Amino acid sequence: NRITVCPTLLSVRLSLCPLVPLVPLRPQPKPDPSSLVFGKHFSDHMLVINWSEAEGWDRPQIKPFQNLSLHPASSALHYSIELFEGMKAFRGADNHIRLFRPMLNMERMHRSATRSSLPSFDKSELLQCIKKLVELDQDWVPFSQSASLYIRPTFIGTEPSLGVSRPSKAMIFVIVGPVGPYFATGSFNPVSLLADPAFVRAWKGGVGAYKMGGNYGPTIAVQSEAVKRGCQQVLWLYGPEEEITEVGTMNLFIYWTKPNGEKELLTPPLEDGLILPGVTRQSLLDLARSWGEFTVTERTLGMKEMLSALESGRVLEVFGAGTACVVCPVGSLLYKGQTFQIPIEKNGTKLAERFYKELTDIQVKTPTRVTLQHVRLRLESHDLESDLSGGT
Incomplete structure (x- = not known):
């Protein structure tokens, strides 16, 4: 096998050793x-790091x-003691080649590990290992502004016991592969939602x-149930007030x-x-607040308030956002047997499109105009070439 070594430990900050290919692949x-x-597609290599309570992090x-x-x-396999990132x-x-705000992923992964009773790790060193993997398989990063290399860090408990307890053994592994649009409808076609x-x-x-x-x-x-009812995705509700969540x-x-208008x-x-x-x-909130053109609010919202706003014509756009899809407009809601249309035919998807363009421009470094928020998000992104050569 061809094996390449990264840092010696993830629990102590150490400099990275060079990649040493042992056998041609x-x-x-x-x-x-x-x-x-x-x-559906994966690159030629993967990163694997084992941990044990007795020995700590392996090489x-x-x-x-x-x-x-x-x-x-x-x-x-038995108790779902695992987590992942995207x-x-x-x-x-x-x-x-650049990774977009990767420390936010490392921080979230660290929080998930704590909640899963998985061992702690050095966030910066794990990120450096991931960069080494991307560097090795950089030919897999598509030469396309509509495609990217998806990175899937995964952390699993490997305790060889049926007892329900904190694992004494664990493994981090990272796989990567090129991806296009997440949804079959394409990267920017409105989806219909089931709200049940x-x-x-x-x-x-x-x-x-x-x-x-x-x-x-x-x-x-539930996703399959949504498809049976003619919808593409699920609008998740919670509690007696039917709070809209994800x-x-x-x-x-x-x-x-x-x-008030x-x-x-x-x-x-x-x-x-x-x-x-x-x-x-977080990136969309940061961009919207930097524009200063409308109020940006984080608060709970129930279906009753949402339907009232739809009926009164106050809803302009609804969209989802995530690493896999970036931004995805919503075209309609199916709730208690009734379909409620989001008025995109009248209003369009101007804000969703603007977010999509601004964010992807930052990610591929082709903004038509540069703002302080662009600079901030770029600084939180990591240029693979400069990072691995010791640059800033």
């Missing part, structure tokens, strides 16, 4: 960027992409704010006119722990 053919299906290895070997009693690397117009209070994604005091696989698997049956696997935004961008808050603190969510 025959690269796989790269797929056509225009025909990419999300999550990280970048090795050929391969199946994992796990004990049948591994705690991740981030992207982009090839800019200048041919530089009979189904709940998360609850107060639970783990809805953490990126654990256990939050996603149970939603598949849409599918995305954070939700509503752009409307308040009763003031325009407002509204998204559910993080405080209740019902929604995932998305990197794209």
Whole structure:
């Protein structure tokens, strides 16, 4: 096998050693960027780091992409002691490869690990290991502004025991692959949502704010139910007030006119722990506040208030946001057997399109105009070439 070594430990800050290919690897053919299906293609290599309570973090290895070997009693397989992240690397117009605000992903991964009773890790060193993997497989970053390299860090408990307890063994592994649009409808076609209070994604005091696989698997049956009812995604509601929380696997935004005539961008808050603190969510809030053109609010919103605003014609746009899809407009809601149209034929999707363009321009470094917020988001992004060569 070809094995490449990263830092010696993730618990102590150490400089990275160089990549040392031991055995030549025959690269796989790269797929056509225009025909990419999300999550179906993977690069030539993967990152694997093992941990044990007795020895701490083992030496990280970048090795050929391969199946994992796990004990049948591994705690991740029985009790879902695991978590994952989702981030992207982009090839800019200048041919530089950049990771978009990756420390936000590392920080969220660290919080999820704590909640999952998985061991702590050095966020910066793990990010450096991920960059080494992307550097090695940089040919897999598409030469396309409509495609990117999706990065999937995963953290699992590998305790070989059926006892329900904190694992004494664990593994971080990272796989990457080129991706195109997340939805089959395309990157910017409106989706229809099923809003049914009979189904709940998360609850107060639970783990809805953490990126654990256990939050996603149970939603598949509800997603299938939405498709049966002629919808493409689910609008998740919570509690007696039917609070709007997330849409599918995305954070939700509503752009409307308040009763006093003031325009407002509204998204559910993080405080209740019902929604995932998305990197794209935070980026859109940062951009909107930097524009200063309308009120930006994070607060709870129930279906009653939402339907009232739709009936009075105050809703301008509704859209989801996430790393996989970036921005996705909503065209309609199916609630208690009645379809409510979002007036995009009248109002268009101007704000969603503006967010999409501004964010993707920052990611590929081709903004038509530069603002202080552009500069801030760029600084929080990581240029692969300069980072690995010791630059800023």
